[in-house]
Amino acid sequence: MPLHQAHDQRALIARWRALASAARLRVRVLTEVKGEKIIYLESTRRKDSPDINYLSAGVHGDEAGAAWGLLAWAEDNIATLQQQAFVIFPCMNPHGLQGNTRVDHRGLDINRRFHLDDDPISGPWRKIIAARRWRIGLCLHEDYDAQGCYVYELSQHRGSLSSRILEECIKGIALDPRRSIDGRPSRSGIIHRRIIPSDLPGMPEAIELFQLGCPITLTFETPSEFSLDDRVQAQAAFVKAALHHAMNP
Template sequence: MPGLAPRSQDRHPFHVTNLQLHQTHDPGFLLSSWERLARAAGLRSKVLTRLGGEKILFLESPGTASPVYLSSGIHGDEVAAAWGLLAWAEENQKRLSQGRFLIFPCMNPHGFRQNTRTDYRGLDINRRFHLARDPLTGPWRRLIRQSPPSLGLCLHEDYDSQGCYVYELGGQDARLASRCLAASASHLPTDPRKQIDGRRARHGIIHRKTIPQNLTGIPEAVALWQLGCATTLTFETPSEAGFQERVQAHARFIAEALS
C-alpha cells in the first residue's frame, strides 16, 4: 500500500514519515514515532500514568520556562488531529529543540485503536478535567499546576461540522484565532455557521472570556485556562473531510499559532 507522503510538496507540505493508511488508528505507531522524534529533538519522553494496560505518554522540553501545551488524541475517533500534530512536529524539530513544550500526543490510546470517542472505561475524557481523583486527569492536573502553559492548543475533530472552527478561551491576541483559521483554510474551509454547538460563532470562532455556564463536565481547554494558561485554542476539523486535508489543516493551524 502506498504511504501517505504527499504527491505534491506544495499541496501537502506536512506529512508523517512512513505512515501507511492502515496505521491511522495505530497508537503504537503514533507513540513510537513520537519517542523517536523526542530523542532527535532533545525532548524528554515520560509516562504520566498507565491505564487499561497502556501508557499515557507525554513529551517535555527541559527547562523551567512556561511551556506551550499541545494535545491531541483525547477522542479516539478524531485521528487526523494526532497525525497533524506529529506532522507539524516532524517539520519543526529545531523549533522543538529550542523552545519549551509540553505535548500530549494521545491521551486515549484505547479509543484511538477502536475508533471511539470514549476511553477504555467508556468515558468521555474531555468532560473529566476537573476531577482531581481521576486516574488520568488527576495526574494531568498536578503536572499542569507545576508549570502552567502560556498557550494551549487542543486539537480535535467534529463529525457534523461544515468546516474548521475554533473555541477561543481567554486570548490576549485578538487576531490569533482568525490568523490560524486563515492558515488552515488553505486546506479546508472555515465553518460558516453563526451558531456552532449551540454557541454564537463569528467567522468560525467561538470566543469566550469567561467559563461557559451549563457545562456537563470540564474540558481540557477550560481546565488549562482555570489552572493559569492565558489563552487556549481548541481547533476542530470536519472528520468527514479527506484524511490528508485534515492532517494538513491541523499542521497549518499549529504552525500559524506558533509563528
Template sequence: MNLANAHKYRHLLKRWRAVSLEAGLKMIPVSRFDGYKIYEIISPACSGNRGIYLSAGIHGDEVGAVQGLLCWAEKNVRNLATLPLRLFPCLNPWGMEENSRFCQTGGDLNRLWGGGKSALTAAIQNRIQNMKFHLILNLHEDYDADGAYLYELTRGPRSKARGEKMLQGLEGLIPRDSRESIEKRKVRNGIIRPRPRNFLADELPEALYLFQNHTDHSYTVETPSELDLEVRVNAQVRMIEAALTS
C-alpha cells in the same frame, strides 16, 4: 506524509520516540490508563514553570488531530528543542485503537477535568500543577463540521489576533465551518469565544480547566472528520504553526 496505521498506538509511539531522540526531547510515562501508557513529551527549553502545552487525542476517534501533532513535530524536528514544549501526543490510546470518542468505561475524558475526575485527568493535572503556559492548544476533530473552526479563550491584549491568523492560514486547503451556532454557542467566521461560566464543574473540559488554572491563551482547534485524512492533518499542522508564530 506517512498516514499508515493511523489508529495504532504502538506505531504512533514509535514515531514519537524517533522524533524525541532526534530533537532531544524527553518522553515520560505519566499514567497507565485503559491498559496503555500515557506519555508526556518535554523539550529542554521547557525549564522552570513556563511553557507551551499541546495535546491531542482525548477523543479517540479524532485521529487527524493526533497525526497532525505528530506530523507537525516531524516537520519541525530541528526547532523543537528551542521551543518550551509540554506535549501530550495521545490522551486516549484505547479510544484511538477502537475508533471511539470515549474511554473504555464509556466516559468522555474531555468532561472529567473538574469535579468528576478520572485517573488520567488527575495524573495530567498533577504533572502540570505549578505550570503557567503562555499558549495552550488542544487539538480536536468534529463529525458535524463542514470546515475548520476553533474556540478562543483569552484574557488581556492580543486576544483576537491569533485565532483569526490560525484560520487564515488554512485558505486554499480547507474552508471555515459555515455554521453560525455550534453546540448552542455563537460562531463568528469559524471562531467561538465561549463564556467560561457556561460550563458545569462536573463537566469541565480540558481547555477550560487549563484556562482557569494555567493560561491566558487557550485554543481548541477542530477539523472536519469527514474530510480526507491528509487534508485534516495538513490543516492541523498549519494551525499549530500559525498559533506558534502569531
C-alpha cells in the same frame, strides 16, 4: 500516512519516541491504563520556563486527523521543538484511538473529567499543569458535524488571536460557515469566550488548562468526514500558525 494506520496508536507513539531525542524532548509516562501507557513529552531542562507551550491530541479516539496532524507538525518542526519549551500529550486516549471511539477504555468521555483530582488520568494531568507556567495551550480535535475548520478561543483578550491563525491554515479546508456551533455563536469559524460557560456537563481540557493558569487556550476542530490527508495537513498548519502568533501577538 496509509489510511489503515490511522488508528494504530502504537505506530503513532513509536514515531513520537523516534523524534524525541533529536527534538530534545524527554518521554514521560502520565499513567498506564489497561496495559497502555499514556505518555507525554517535555523539553529537557525547561521545566522552570515561564512560557511553555502545551499541545495535545487524541483525547477523543475517533479524531485520528488531530493525533496524526500533531505528529506531522512535530516531524516538520524539530528546530522549533529544540528552541522553545513544550509539554506535549500526543495521545491522551490510546484505547479510544485504537478502537476508533470517542470514549476511553472505561467508556467515559475524558473531555468531561479534567476538573477531577481523583481521576486516574486527569488527576496526574492537573498536577503537571498546576506546577508549570504556560504561554499557550492548543487542544486538537475533530467534529463529525463540522462543515469546515473552526476554533474555540478562550482568553482574556478582547480581540481574537484566532482570525490571523486561521487565515494561514485553511488552504486545504475552508472555514466552517455556520453562524452557530454547538449552540454557541460563531463568526468566521471562531467561537471566542472570555468567561467559562456555566452550563457544561463536565470540564474539558482547554477550560481546565485556562483555569489552572494558561492565559490562552485554542481548541481546533477539523471536519471528520473530509479527507484524512487534508485534515492532517490543516491540523499541522494550525499548530504552526498558532505558535507563530503566540510568539508575535
